Amino acid sequence: MQARHSERKAEFATSSGIPIERVYGPESALTIEEAVDKLGEPGQFPYTRGIQPTMYRGRLWTMRQYAGFGSATQTNARFRYLLEQGQTGLSTAFDLPTQIGYDADHPFARGEVGKVGVSISSLRDMETLFSGIPLDQVSTSMTINAPASVLLAMYIAVGEKQGVPMAKLSGTIQNDILKEYVARGTYIYPPQASMRLITDIFSFCAQNLPSFNTISISGYHMREAGSTAVQEVAFTLANARAYVDAALAAGLAVDDFAPRLSFFFNAHNQFFEEIAKFRAARRMWARIMRDTYGAQNPKSWQLRFHTQTGGSTLTAQQPDNNIVRVTVQALAAALGGTQSLHTNSRDEALALPTEESARIALRTQQIIAFESGAADVVDPLGGSYYVEALTDAIEQEALAYMEIIASLGGAVTAVEQGYMQREIQRAAYETQLRIERQEDIVIGVNSYALEHEPEPELLRVGPELEQEACARLADVRASRDQEAVDAALKALHTAASGDDNLMPPIIEAVRTYATLGEICDVMRAVFGEYRPV
Amino acid sequence: MPMNQGASTRPIRVLVAKPGLDGHDRGALIVAQGLRDAGMEVVYTGLRQTPEQIVAAAIQEDVDCIGLSSLSGAHMALFPAVMEALGKEGATDILVIGGGVIPADDARALQELGIAAVFTPGSTIAQMADYIRLHVRGHVSSAPFTPPEQIDHVGLAVTSIDQARALYTDFLGYSLVGFEDLPEQKIRVAFVETGATRLELIEPTHDDSSVARFIDKRGQGLHHIAYRVDDVAAWLMRAREAGLRLIDEQPRKGAHGTQVAFVHPQSTNGVLLEFCQVESIDQQ
Numbered sequence: 076m077q078a079r080h081s082e083r084k085a086e087f088a089t090s091s092g093i094p095i096e097r098v099y100g101p102e103s104a105l106t107i108e109e110a111v112d113k114l115g116e117p118g119q120f121p122y123t124r125g126i127q128p129t130m131y132r133g134r135l136w137t138m139r140q141y142a143g144f145g146s147a148t149q150t151n152a153r154f155r156y157l158l159e160q161g162q163t164g165l166s167t168a169f170d171l172p173t174q175i176g177y178d179a180d181h182p183f184a185r186g187e188v189g190k191v192g193v194s195i196s197s198l199r200d201m202e203t204l205f206s207g208i209p210l211d212q213v214s215t216s217m218t219i220n221a222p223a224s225v226l227l228a229m230y231i232a233v234g235e236k237q238g239v240p241m242a243k244l245s246g247t248i249q250n251d252i253l254k255e256y257v258a259r260g261t262y263i264y265p266p267q268a269s270m271r272l273i274t275d276i277f278s279f280c281a282q283n284l285p286s287f288n289t290i291s292i293s294g295y296h297m298r299e300a301g302s303t304a305v306q307e308v309a310f311t312l313a314n315a316r317a318y319v320d321a322a323l324a325a326g327l328a329v330d331d332f333a334p335r336l337s338f339f340f341n342a343h344n345q346f347f348e349e350i351a352k353f354r355a356a357r358r359m360w361a362r363i364m365r366d367t368y369g370a371q372n373p374k375s376w377q378l379r380f381h382t383q384t385g386g387s388t389l390t391a392q393q394p395d396n397n398i399v400r401v402t403v404q405a406l407a408a409a410l411g412g413t414q415s416l417h418t419n420s421r422d423e424a425l426a427l428p429t430e431e432s433a434r435i436a437l438r439t440q441q442i443i444a445f446e447s448g449a450a451d452v453v454d455p456l457g458g459s460y461y462v463e464a465l466t467d468a469i470e471q472e473a474l475a476y477m478e479i480i481a482s483l484g485g486a487v488t489a490v491e492q493g494y495m496q497r498e499i500q501r502a503a504y505e506t507q508l509r510i511e512r513q514e515d516i517v518i519g520v521n522s523y524a525l526e527h528e529p530e531p532e533l534l535r536v537g538p539e540l541e542q543e544a545c546a547r548l549a550d551v552r553a554s555r556d557q558e559a560v561d562a563a564l565k566a567l568h569t570a571a572s573g574d575d576n577l578m579p580p581i582i583e584a585v586r587t588y589a590t591l592g593e594i595c596d597v598m599r600a601v602f603g604e605y606r607p608v
Numbered sequence: 609m610p611m612n613q614g615a616s617t618r619p620i621r622v623l624v625a626k627p628g629l630d631g632h633d634r635g636a637l638i639v640a641q642g643l644r645d646a647g648m649e650v651v652y653t654g655l656r657q658t659p660e661q662i663v664a665a666a667i668q669e670d671v672d673c674i675g676l677s678s679l680s681g682a683h684m685a686l687f688p689a690v691m692e693a694l695g696k697e698g699a700t701d702i703l704v705i706g707g708g709v710i711p712a713d714d715a716r717a718l719q720e721l722g723i724a725a726v727f728t729p730g731s732t733i734a735q736m737a738d739y740i741r742l743h744v745r746g747h748v749s750s751a752p753f754t755p756p757e758q759i760d761h762v763g764l765a766v767t768s769i770d771q772a773r774a775l776y777t778d779f780l781g782y783s784l785v786g787f788e789d790l791p792e793q794k795i796r797v798a799f800v801e802t803g804a805t806r807l808e809l810i811e812p813t814h815d816d817s818s819v820a821r822f823i824d825k826r827g828q829g830l831h832h833i834a835y836r837v838d839d840v841a842a843w844l845m846r847a848r849e850a851g852l853r854l855i856d857e858q859p860r861k862g863a864h865g866t867q868v869a870f871v872h873p874q875s876t877n878g879v880l881l882e883f884c885q886v887e888s889i890d891q892q
Contacts, residue, residue: 171629171680175656183658186685187629260631260655300634387634391709391729424729426681426711500637507638511732513861520730522792530712536681607654 089348091303093468099460110458113358113467117453121361123354123466124454125412126377131450136408137415138440139216139381143168143192144427145536146543147203150193154208156430160437165208165246166216166417168192169226174261176222176595179544188541191427192218196544197551197590201229202236211239215246216291216381216415221263223250224272225594228582231284235586247288247337247381250276253314253486254293256605257495258300263595266487268602272577273318274325277332279578288337290318291381297495298341299387301503304352305469307341309476310486310495312359316477317486319368329368333375342404342411343385349404350456351465353380353411359470382408383417389424392528393519397421398435405440409449410456416440426533548590555588563587564597571601618649620744621671625653625662627690630680635707639675642733646841648740659689663697672744673703675736676723683710683718691722703744707731734858738845753846760836760884761799761806765823769798769811772828776800776807784809788863795819797863808834808863832870832880840867840885847871859885 087095105113115121118128127133140157142165143150154165169192172184178196179188188194195201205215210233219226227248234244252269255262262269273290280289294302294311302310315336322332340356342349360378364370384404389397398421405418418436420428428436444450456462483489490496509515516522563584570580577598584594624640626633633655640652651669653662666674676687687706694700706718707727715726724743727736766772769787776782786799794817800807810831812820822831837843840859847854853872862868867885 171631171682175629177629183629183656185628185689186682187680190681255631258631260633261629299632301638425709500641503634504638504641507642507733511734511858512867517730533711538685 089304089465090343090345091305091348091469091472093305093348093465093472099464101460103460103464105458105463113463114457120365120373120376121358122377123358124457126357126379126414128453130412130453131409131444132453135444135450136413137164137214138162138437138444139164139166139415139417140433140437141166141168141216141218141383141417142433143170144534145189145193145540147193147195147200149189151204151206151208153430153433154204157433157437158208158213160434161441162437164214164216164415167204167218169217169219170194171261173226173591174219174221176225176263176591176599178548178590178592179541180548181592184541186538186541188544189536194540194544195226195229195591196548197588198229198232198585199547199551199588201226201233205230205233205237209239210234210237211243213246216249217246218249220249220252220255220259220261221269222591222595223248224276224578224581225585225591227276227287228578228585231582232585241283242285244284245286247291248276249293249339250290251293251314251318251339253317253490254296254310256490256607257297257310258302258499259296262605264598264602265605266491268598269605270317270321270487271325272598274322274327275576275578277318277322277335278325278327279576280335281327281331285335287335288379289332289335291337291339292318293339295339295341295383297499298343298385300499301387301506302499303502304343304345304348305472306476306495306498306502308352308356308359308469309473309480310499311338311340312356312363312473313477313480313486313489315360316363319364320485323368329364329370330372330375333364333368333370334372334377337414338378338380340380340382340413341385342382342408344388344400344403346403346407347456347462347465348469349407350411351462351469353382353408353413354454354457354462354466355469355473356380357412358466359473379414381415381417382411382413384408384419386419386423389419389421390517390520391424393525394421394425394531396519397424398439401436402439402443406443406447406449409440409443410454412454422531422533425531427536429532429534551588551590559587560584560589560593563589564593567594568597568601571598620648620673620740621669622648622650622673622675622740623653623662623666623669623671624650624675624677625657625665625690626655626677627657627659627662627686628678628680628682629656630678630682630708631655632679632708633677635679636675636677639677639707639733639736643675643737643740646733646737648737659686659693662690663693663699666694666702667697667699671702673705673740676704676706676708678706678708678710681709683708684714687718687723688721701745703740705736705739707736732858734841738841738848738858741842741845742849756835756837756843756883758836759805760834760882760886761808762833763808763810763831763880763882764829765819765831766809766811766828767823769796769809772809772811773798776809786864789813790863793817793819830879832882834868834882834884837883837885840869840883843883844869852876859883 114123117124142153171187173195292315294307298307357378361376364376384401418440420432420436422432480489567580640650644650705725706723782800794814796811798809852875856869859867859869869883871881873880
């Protein structure tokens with residue numbers, strides 16, 4: 076009975092199954108040569124330590140809270156509130172009908188209008204959404220994928236009405252369709268047609284919207300669906316390679332579009348693994364872009380990313396505990412060098428956040444930024460025996476996954492075959508079993524549970540909203556120039572059937588107040604709809 | 609599993625369905641897999657099903673239970689629509705349960721509309737499987753079953769294993785094996801290897817452990833009898849049906865990688881009863 080050195084568990088491992096030693100020491104330290112090769116200086120290849128030399132000493136990360144619910148008027152009010160509270164960028168959540176290209180009055184929209192985000196059916200809703208918010212003074216992120224080109228067109232049209240030229244617009248569209256097939260589910264068209272829409276956006280924006288991020292290649296939702304940290308990095312970068320390949324195949328030059336690619340990662344609870352994940356992803360992307368694709372512009376090598384804390388780590392039980400989880404996760408994102416951050420609200424496992432919860436979430440990252448000192452030095456964990464060993468391990472395991480995907484024929488084929496979906500599902504199920512066996516402890520759920528949970532105040536979106544949205548839409552349809560709408564939709568049909576860039580005819584169509592559903596229906600008729608395997 | 613052994617009835621059939629446009633199917637996929645591993649036949653509809661499509665699939669697949677999952681907030685429109693469509697088809701004998709991000713007052717409203725139960729985040733597969741077994745039409749309470757294989761061990765509460773051990777080792781000549789600390793229960797255990805049925809010596813490691821309180825109240829002595837079964841979850845359900853007072857609503861980890869659950873002595877003639885399953889859930 077050698078109890079002197081006994082440990083709580085026989086084996087310790089990260090969420091990705093990477094074994095954790097008791098302690099890491101000089102034997103795992105980098106040599107000077109390795110440190111130059113693997114780390115570099117902040118702001119220099121391979122950017123392990125961060126993409127800027129000064130990082131948050133120069134400018135703090137953008138505090139960007141994802142918001143949107145109900146009508147455009149309600150969300151506009153929440154946007155203005157968040158800007159008044161010191162938020163520095165907008166992030167728009169759309170409801171599911173909008174994300175899947177259905178107008179609010181479509182039968183499939185029943186029960187969903189305004190529920191998980193704002194309902195946008197036509198340019199008129201978009202004008203209301205950004206009313207009183209000058210588009211040349213904010214950067215706006217839009218979580219929109221399959222119909223990204225339509226919402227971007229509406230944003231451009233709102234800018235026109237405000238007198239802001241396209242070139243002055245800044246922001247991000249998510250526009251990452253591959254992860255929709257893998258994890259998030261808001262696809263419309265089959266993969267090949269979707270990839271064309273994406274490369275059309277790359278090409279149009281390279282010429283007209285130089286400060287707009289044309290895509291946010293997202294590991295976030297795959298992680299939420301249950302992937303490990305390693306899978307999150309591997310599948311995200313594999314998808315990113317597929318977009319680069321598609322753009323090159325469409326005749327674009329790598330340095331024309333790569334600087335506008337951006338990324339979106341999750342921050343879960345395992346603090347050091349998450350920090351190492353961000354650092355590994357930066358290093359991997361820099362090497363892929365420079366060495367595999369021969370990009371010359373350093374901006375093409377830099378992995379810029381947004382982070383959101385982990386929604387699936389939040390518990391419905393004892394929801395105030397979630398503030399603590401979010402704090403740990405947000406600190407990991409800051410120490411990992413994120414460019415922008417959304418901190419989740421404590422009540423998101425129950426409903427959309429209330430205003431008070433949204434404020435606490437924003438305050439959480441403000442406290443980290445202004446009070447903790449974490450923003451006053453670049454990459455403070457660089458050189459930590461443990462963090463560097465974890466960074467290497469994540470890189471190695473993610474590269475192995477990427478090789479498998481390459482051997483299947485790349486991410487598009489892997490998605491079509493359901494490879495990533497199966498890997499994620501397996502990891503998710505294993506996590507669930509570990510929780511049910513109490514091998515993974517979730518405070519307040521399988522340990523330290525309360526017998527009686529109080530019921531917190533929740534935000535409710537009422538059903539009357541659906542009727543109001545339908546009434547507004549009927550008004551738009553009645554008051555617009557129908558001949559102009561028909562002509563614009565016909566022109567779009569012709570372009571979609573050929574090879575022309577689809578952005579100009581879509582912009583023309585939204586200007587006539589053709590609805591989101593009508594525009595997407597034209598493309599559904601040409602491209603067909605995706606049916607999962 | 610013992611509850612269904614020898615039963616002529618087919619396995620319970622479940623349709624896991626995603627009504628509406630919600631794309632979050634992690635929960636639905638986990639539940640589908642978990643119910644399959646619990647011995648049920650499960651059909652998963654995939655995303656974006658209308659209430660009418662779901663009811664048509666349920667009837668075509670002849671399921672006993674429909675599990676609806678929604679995380680988009682559309683449950684108050686879509687779940688009742690499924691109930692209405694079931695009514696139109698005269699299929700109201702199908703058990704309907706729901707899950708997802710559903711506030712408590714919505715859950716109560718849905719239950720009034722005929723959704724039998726709502727499982728929100730934190731629910732376990734075992735809870736759902738138990739619930740379904742217990743509530744589907746022609747449920748298995750009357751099905752034949754196999755009694756527990758044997759008495760796995762008899763638990764004896766002692767103030768100190770070190771002081772108690774001499775009787776079993778020096779006097780009776782058995783060996784003491786399997787020392788283990790269970791910090792969550794604040795106890796330390798060791799087994800006396802006597803042949804088929806073992807004795808488990810249980811020593812409290814802290815004053816506020818339930819075993820310390822047991823000894824304070826009743827002195828050292830017989831603490832529990834553990835029956836070896838091959839499906840603790842199924843036995844818990846059977847105990848619940850029999851109206852026994854459960855200490856554990858679901859199986860939990862016991863010593864040496866076992867799955868265990870306890871039934872309160874109040875309903876077992878004064879002796880704490882344990883179900884003990886040797887292999888873990890995922891090996892079934």
